Amino acid sequence: MTQTVPTGTVRRLRGPITARAWRRTLSVSISAWVLLAVGPWLLGLSAPWRAFAAGLAVPGAGLLYSTPAPHHHGADAFTTTVHVLLLATVIAALGWALRDRRGLACAVVVAAVAAVGWTVTTAPFAIVLAGHIAGFLLVAAATGWAFMFRAIARSDHVTVPALVVGAATVGALLTNSHDAQSFPLSWVSWAAPALALGVTLGVVLREQLRHQAARRVGEEREHYLEQRRAMLHCPIQTAPVPLRRGTPLVVEASIDQLRLHRHLTRLALQPVDSWAGFDREGPGPLQQYRYQLNAVGWGLSMFGYAHTPAYWGAPHQAQLNLLARMQDPRVWGYWYRQNLLGNWDFRHRRADPIDVPQNIMFTGYLNLQLAMFRQATGDAGFDRPGSLRFQRSPERSYVYDHPAINDIVLRNFRTDLCLWACEPVPVGRKRKHGLVFPYCNAVAAAGVAVLDAMNGTAHAAEIAARLRERLESEFTAADGDVIAFLVSGLGLAARGFRGPASTAAIAAFVSPLLPDLAWRSWQILRDEWLDSGRYRHPTSGGKESPTAGDWGSGAPTNAEPLAAALLLAQECGEGEWWDTLWTEATRQLQFTPDDAQPGVWAFERASVHANGMLGLGGLGRAHALTDMMTVPRPQRWTRGPRIRAVPYPAVLVAKAVTDGAGLDAVLRAGQQPGRCTVRLDQLVPQRDYRVLGAHEAMVRADDHGRVELTVDVGERTVLTLRPT
Numbered sequence: 265m266t267q268t269v270p271t272g273t274v275r276r277l278r279g280p281i282t283a284r285a286w287r288r289t290l291s292v293s294i295s296a297w298v299l300l301a302v303g304p305w306l307l308g309l310s311a312p313w314r315a316f317a318a319g320l321a322v323p324g325a326g327l328l329y330s331t332p333a334p335h336h337h338g339a340d341a342f343t344t345t346v347h348v349l350l351l352a353t354v355i356a357a358l359g360w361a362l363r364d365r366r367g368l369a370c371a372v373v374v375a376a377v378a379a380v381g382w383t384v385t386t387a388p389f390a391i392v393l394a395g396h397i398a399g400f401l402l403v404a405a406a407t408g409w410a411f412m413f414r415a416i417a418r419s420d421h422v423t424v425p426a427l428v429v430g431a432a433t434v435g436a437l438l439t440n441s442h443d444a445q446s447f448p449l450s451w452v453s454w455a456a457p458a459l460a461l462g463v464t465l466g467v468v469l470r471e472q473l474r475h476q477a478a479r480r481v482g483e484e485r486e487h488y489l490e491q492r493r494a495m496l497h498c499p500i501q502t503a504p505v506p507l508r509r510g511t512p513l514v515v516e517a518s519i520d521q522l523r524l525h526r527h528l529t530r531l532a533l534q535p536v537d538s539w540a541g542f543d544r545e546g547p548g549p550l551q552q553y554r555y556q557l558n559a560v561g562w563g564l565s566m567f568g569y570a571h572t573p574a575y576w577g578a579p580h581q582a583q584l585n586l587l588a589r590m591q592d593p594r595v596w597g598y599w600y601r602q603n604l605l606g607n608w609d610f611r612h613r614r615a616d617p618i619d620v621p622q623n624i625m626f627t628g629y630l631n632l633q634l635a636m637f638r639q640a641t642g643d644a645g646f647d648r649p650g651s652l653r654f655q656r657s658p659e660r661s662y663v664y665d666h667p668a669i670n671d672i673v674l675r676n677f678r679t680d681l682c683l684w685a686c687e688p689v690p691v692g693r694k695r696k697h698g699l700v701f702p703y704c705n706a707v708a709a710a711g712v713a714v715l716d717a718m719n720g721t722a723h724a725a726e727i728a729a730r731l732r733e734r735l736e737s738e739f740t741a742a743d744g745d746v747i748a749f750l751v752s753g754l755g756l757a758a759r760g761f762r763g764p765a766s767t768a769a770i771a772a773f774v775s776p777l778l779p780d781l782a783w784r785s786w787q788i789l790r791d792e793w794l795d796s797g798r799y800r801h802p803t804s805g806g807k808e809s810p811t812a813g814d815w816g817s818g819a820p821t822n823a824e825p826l827a828a829a830l831l832l833a834q835e836c837g838e839g840e841w842w843d844t845l846w847t848e849a850t851r852q853l854q855f856t857p858d859d860a861q862p863g864v865w866a867f868e869r870a871s872v873h874a875n876g877m878l879g880l881g882g883l884g885r886a887h888a889l890t891d892m893m894t895v896p897r898p899q900r901w902t903r904g905p906r907i908r909a910v911p912y913p914a915v916l917v918a919k920a921v922t923d924g925a926g927l928d929a930v931l932r933a934g935q936q937p938g939r940c941t942v943r944l945d946q947l948v949p950q951r952d953y954r955v956l957g958a959h960e961a962m963v964r965a966d967d968h969g970r971v972e973l974t975v976d977v978g979e980r981t982v983l984t985l986r987p988t
Contacts, residue, residue: 275482277475278755279738281681286755293464297321301457312436314453319432324403325456326435331396333446334389344388347395351380354398357405403431416699417549418598419606419687471759478742485744485788492787511898512891514921516930517571520850521883522916523857523865525567525579526934528560528879530864530913531872532582536589543816543872549687550815553595556872558629559815561586563879565636569892570884573640573901574927575920578912583637587646590630591654599623600656606688607695616662617654618669621676622688622698628708631673634666635714639892642902670715673708677727681752682734684708689751697753702739702746703766703811705731706773713777713893720896728777735781744788746770748809763808764789769828772881775835776890786836789829794841799826802852816871823853823867823874830881837886846882853878863913863934900924905953905985908945908970915940915977926953927985937978944985945970957983 278286300321304314311329319326355376362369383390407427414420439447492498517525531541545552564583572579589595599617603609607622617626634646645651646666654662676684683705685698709731713724739746741759748761768789775782798804805825806813813820826849833842849855853867853874867875880889904922907929919930927944947953947965955963958973965971975983 275479275736275740275742275744277471277742278757279734281734282738282750282752282755282757284755285753289754289756290464290468294461297457297461297464301454301461304453311447311450312440314450315439316432316436318453318456319435320428321460322404322456323407323428324400324431324435325452326432327396327399327403327438328435328449329447329452330435330438330442331393331447331449332442333448344384344391347391347398348380348384350395350398350402351376351391354401355380357402399431403427413547416687417547419602419689419698421608421690422605474759475742481743482741488791489784489787498783510895512569512573512888512895513885514573514919515571515885516919517567517883520846520855520865521567521571522918522932523863524855524867524875524879525564525883526864526913526916527858527866528563528876529579529582530861532560532564532586533578534585536585536592541872546818548810548818550810550873551818552598554590554626554629555815556876557586557589557595558633559873559876559880561633561876562636563876563883565633565640566880566888567883568640569636570888572907572917572920573642573897574904574922574929575907575917576641576643577907577909577917580641580643583641587633587637587652590633591652593654593656596626596654597656599626602688606690606698608690609695615656615660618662618664619672621679621696622685624673624676624684624701624704624708625686627669627676628673628704628711631666631669632707632711632714634669635711635718636892638666639714639718639897642897666715670712673712674723674727677708677712677730681738682727682730683739685752686749689753691753698751699749700752701749701811702735702770703748703773706770709777710773710889710893717892717894717896724777724893728774731774732778732781735778744784748811758809761809761811763805763812764792765805765825765828766809766812768832769811769824772828772831772835772889775832776893782832782836786832786838789832790841793825794829794844799829799845799848800852805829814871815873815877821853821869821874823849823870824877826852827874827877827881830878831889832881834881834884834886834888835890839886842886849878849882863916898924904946905944906946907942909943911940914938915942918980925987927983929983931975931977931981931983933977933979937976939974939976942973942975942983943970944973947971948987952988954986954988955984957981962988 276283300317303309304317309317315326315329318329355373358376359369359373362372380391383394407424410420410423410427414423534540539553542553542556543551561583564579564586568575568579596617597615599620600613600615602623603614603620614620617623620627638644638646649665650663652664652666652669654664656662679696681700683700683702685696686701686704687699688695689698691697709724709727712727716722716724735746739750741747741762745762745764746767748758748766750757764785768785771778771782771785793799793805799822802822803820805822806820808825812825814823826845830842830845830849833845849867853869855865856868858864858866867878870878900923901921904924905927906922907917907920907927910917910931913934916932916934917929918932919928921928931942942958945968947969949965949967949969952962952964953971955961955973958975960973963971963973973983975981
């Protein structure tokens, strides 16, 4: 079902929900800056209070205010030493910041140390002045660091206020210690709030200017899209979940697909208490174990669904290991700290990572991982009550199952904004606000759709209409790109972080739910990134936004954009471009063998997460994710003959599919050709079967429906099983 919708819609800077929150935030901010500027003067407050007010307006400004006049301050040895230590701290921090440019760093440090030494002997008071300036710079830098790497990366909304209030208090105390003295920088008491007000208004003005520029880009894009629609005779699709009838296609995996699959399987198969081979967690918000486990699991499920739905063996155990790791407190225990510091939940100190409205990055991602695992393998073990246990301590655990997790995801989509938060902010009584990422919500919606396909429900279709409207009105910039995130409840938005590659990553996950977005995103991506050849430049896509860079390393490579483009090309049926993108990924990201383990290949210039995402986009076949989200898993796949085990990795299964009665498989030697035992199960007990490709021409299943075959596996061995 398709229908034509109006094009060329004029997009506002903010949608109605975000605009209301933004007006409230802007009003409070401007009122605060004005109050801090004129309040101390109107109330006749003393100098310490004015220093404190300045420090609240601009972090560290109170330290500038507290600088005493030269004739009122004796530069004794103790005072000089304290200020020299402050300057030394700033110099050391500057040298560390320039550590990648050693020559420049050494020159700056040496020059600064020499200047301090000369000033100590010739103008001691200048050291005092420089010390106050250094203190201001340290506080400002520390606050900026805390905002980026604590507030944004870790949802720590305690450190920034603590730094600001603490520095303002120190400024007030220093001012008070110089009682009755004059302060040459007393103008800071009004200049700091004025600066804060100016920055706020400057941000508003810059947003308006960028919005106007984005509108011009959007008009050009709409003109291009109209031409493409006319050329392709393609109306805009708006029907959620277009059904793809028939049995899902199963194709033989290529050599490259087997190579990458071995890498992901090897990672997942290691003992669950070992993290060898995984990237260490880093300071960034995306450098976390959970995302690596999700991506590797998605890639393995994609391979299993597209190529081997009738094979369990080592890949199935690898998936179980990944899901066991997801229950490790080292993976999900972060939520206790994020809830404590992000929601200021000092009273209840909740630690449950699942049943919360601000942790889609765990609940929503896990829901998709569970759904894809079941769709690919037919294993419904996690539907059992209590099958997922998140053990915080011997006395405290949180017990769930897949249906319960999916119900929580559905409930969280029932908000005014529809999209729900990844990380909390302490706004509102019910603590439902936070950083809302469209990418994370696309992942969560895909998980609902996959489970819908298996259960015969239509929850994703119900979500799709509201998701489409909210994405368009609240999260889409005037140029048509979807922004990286916004802060619900405050109306703040990261509008500068967006681009065709970032939008493609979102569209790929919801292509059957929002086919119009998928088509539009592909056309723009192709015009601006692919046809132009920009995708060949190693950082052309990775610099668009934080989610476009490599999640594991933080490097602005094209690893994640290429993975997203592969997945979107796959779901749009763009086979030629898929081949081109895969070839470019192998070149640009160095798809090379592991010398220690022959047959294992990985993208050396990509993190574990990026390798998993390249697996999601590269280990499937055309429309594989769409089929997972729209077509029920055939009962004959679940009940028919199955390869239970092969001697992995000596033998690799490139294809395994059943029609409910027989089995077709393609085996390849993982190392050297040789004879092996292939174990089958789910046959009809005591029934005879004809076999081709094994030493046995005829076999009979035992009482449990199992049989063992002796097979000489070479470069490519075809194995077939048919009932007599």
